[in-house]
Amino acid sequence: MIIEPKDATSCSFIKLDTIVRDLEGYALSHNSAQLQPLSNALGKDLYLLVAGTECRAKPFGVPVKVKIHNKECYVVDVRQVTAISALNAFKVTNQPDFDLLGWIGLMTAIWDSEDKSLVANLATDLSPIYATWISSTMSAAFNLDVDQRTEVSIVAAFFYWSLLGIEENIDKISSRISKDLKLDFNKVIDVVENAGEVKNLTGFVTALKSTSGGIRLDKLDIASLYQVSTGAWMGANGRSIMEIAIEYPPYIVALTYKSLTEKSYRRSRFFEYVSLFDRRSEINSLPNALEYLKKSW
Helix, strand or coil: CCCCCCHHHCCCCCCHHHHHHHHHHHHHHCCCCCEEEEEEEEEEEEEEEEECCCCCCCCCCEEEEEEEEEEEEEECCCHHHHHCCCCEEECCCCCCHHHHHHHHHHHHHHCCCCCHHHHHHHHCCHHHHHHHHHHHHHHHCCCCCCCHHHHHHHHHHHHHHHHHHCCCCHHHHHHHHHHHHCHHHHHHHHHHHCCCCCCCCCHHHHHHHCCCCCCCCCCCCCCHHHHHHHHHCCCHHHHHHHHHCCHHHHHHHHHHHHHHHHHHHHHHHHHHHCCCCCCCCCHHHHHHHHHHHHHHH
């Protein structure tokens, strides 16, 4: 289970040491004046690095954890969607993407806290959206038939449960997947048992290749998984956001929330997958649940 988004496979190339040092040095020398406070997320301050700051940190596409005055904080880089106004104050130039980055930061901060369950409990209900996203994009890219697509969706749902860090036996997980995807339990448990242990992205790719579509997926690797699945979102850093979302449930929560509440995102393919389930009470109640969570901090 990944706690910080920087530990996602796609972020392995990011050199965060220098970025963290620059952020911490800047915050101390400026008394955090130009790091805009977004919230106090259950004990972890969350700040936005906006346009016009003198911070030397290179652009970073994930919420970064730093220490300021011996207190852990997350910083979200929103410089690309903000600007400086004539009054020398920052202004938002892309409200949907600005809001999304803020929610990603909030979900990350809560996930990395003693109250991780507040996000995990919401994220469990989004398993069918995740499974449909992966299976739909894989099916289109590799021309899978109905049975092959179904098996891919089961493996994806199984992997998603491992990302949540919830310890359950195979029968209970298979039962939940069967209910979520409306599939026969015996079919689900057969695919899950055949997949074996799926604890990381490499294992996920291996499990996908073990399905009945394995011949067509023979050349699948992490790079091609990214290529076929990450075009489902639109907006700033869309592909990199989706690369992380493959391994990080807090991003799925934020993406689903914005799909349900932001009209401009309804042109994305991810919204199409969300809309297949938005009549389920646990899905259409997500916006209210998150707004309540935000107010209760």
